[in-house]
Amino acid sequence: MKIGFIGLGNMGGPMAANLAKAGHEVAGFDTAAPMPEGVSKADSAAAAATGADVVITMLPNGKILRGVADQVIPAMAAGAVLCDCSTVDVDSARAVAEQANAAGMGALDAPVSGGIGGAQGGTLTFMVGGPDAAFATVQPLFDIMGQKAVHCGEAGAGQAAKICNNMILGVTMIATCEAFALADKLGLDRQKMFDVVSTSSGYSWSMNAYCPAPGIGPKSPADNDYKPGFAAELMLKDLNLSQDAASSAGADTPMGRQARDLYAQFVEHEDGRGKDFSAMLPRFNKLNG
Ligand code: NAD
Numbered sequence: 001m002k003i004g005f006i007g008l009g010n011m012g013g014p015m016a017a018n019l020a021k022a023g024h025e026v027a028g029f030d031t032a033a034p035m036p037e038g039v040s041k042a043d044s045a046a047a048a049a050t051g052a053d054v055v056i057t058m059l060p061n062g063k064i065l066r067g068v069a070d071q072v073i074p075a076m077a078a079g080a081v082l083c084d085c086s087t088v089d090v091d092s093a094r095a096v097a098e099q100a101n102a103a104g105m106g107a108l109d110a111p112v113s114g115g116i117g118g119a120q121g122g123t124l125t126f127m128v129g130g131p132d133a134a135f136a137t138v139q140p141l142f143d144i145m146g147q148k149a150v151h152c153g154e155a156g157a158g159q160a161a162k163i164c165n166n167m168i169l170g171v172t173m174i175a176t177c178e179a180f181a182l183a184d185k186l187g188l189d190r191q192k193m194f195d196v197v198s199t200s201s202g203y204s205w206s207m208n209a210y211c212p213a214p215g216i217g218p219k220s221p222a223d224n225d226y227k228p229g230f231a232a233e234l235m236l237k238d239l240n241l242s243q244d245a246a247s248s249a250g251a252d253t254p255m256g257r258q259a260r261d262l263y264a265q266f267v268e269h270e271d272g273r274g275k276d277f278s279a280m281l282p283r284f285n286k287l288n289g
Pocket residue numbers: 006007008009010011012029030031032033045058059060061064067068085086087088112113114115116229230234237
């Protein structure tokens with residue numbers, strides 16, 4: 001396939017490289033990042049999109065996505081598919097899809113989970129919103145960049161799945177960290193705490209797969225001095241998106257709001273920026289004295 005790839009940062013760079021390695025013809029554009037191996041450099045977003053069967057975007061936020069969509073949609077051929085893999089607000093995802101549909105193109109919102117390791121290894125999970133035909137067109141590319149693509153529903157459904165998942169993740173990580181900090185105060189050995197909770201009703205991905213206590217459970221960022229991993233400021237971005245979506249949809253999400261406020265405090269007023277989101281545990285330990 002002929003692919004235009006816009007946004008070649010930490011995630012987009014390796015994703016584009018994997019597509020090129022698999023034999024696709026990839027034209028890339030980024031305002032700052034270098035071209036990954038095998039990707040030819042286009043002079044603009046519109047140039048990368050011209051003649052492409054699929055245009056993939058991997059950008060920082062919804063405002064930038066809307067700006068890039070304004071440039072690429074007029075350059076795309078009718079029948080081509082615009083596939084946004086960034087994590088953005090549901091409203092931007094739906095607006096861009098409508099704009100693309102009105103111009104005769106397919107559109108998908110296809111945010112990912114799996115982080116930079118997943119992008120490099122081609123093991124991402126895609127959660128996808130948009131019509132069946134567009135999903136079928138892009139599926140072979142999802143198979144190269146990832147291990148799984150779940151078609152979640154119409155436009156915006158992929159972003160909805162992503163922010164709901166990450167809202168659960170933010171809340172359970174905080175719950176796991178505050179419980180460890182309480183266990184410390186109560187004199188309970190951390191390994192015993194893990195042995196019990198990881199096989200009891202308090203278990204979760206945060207406890208079992210990404211344990212925030214160093215030296216306990218499988219290897220995680222806690223074992224690497226809380227270097228990300230998944231940075232606290234990226235968790236804050238996703239929790240802001242879920243709270244924005246909750247207010248525009250009229251949903252009550254009190255735990256999501258608490259989690260957002262706590263990560264905002266950690267990142268903006270404490271020393272959380274640049275640390276993994278599981279560094280909530282040493283934060284609670286410090287507060288607890
Ligand atoms: P990044 O900042 O490394 O990459 C974004 C790239 O977009 C940068 O290279 C930047 O120069 C480029 N860019 C910005 N404006 C542009 C424009 N107008 N035209 C062309 N290029 C432009 O970020 P990332 O870590 O690659 O994340 C990308 C997206 O993926 C974000 O939405 C993020 O929330 C999401 N995401 C990231 C991770 C992760 O672990 N990093 C995991 C899942 C999802």
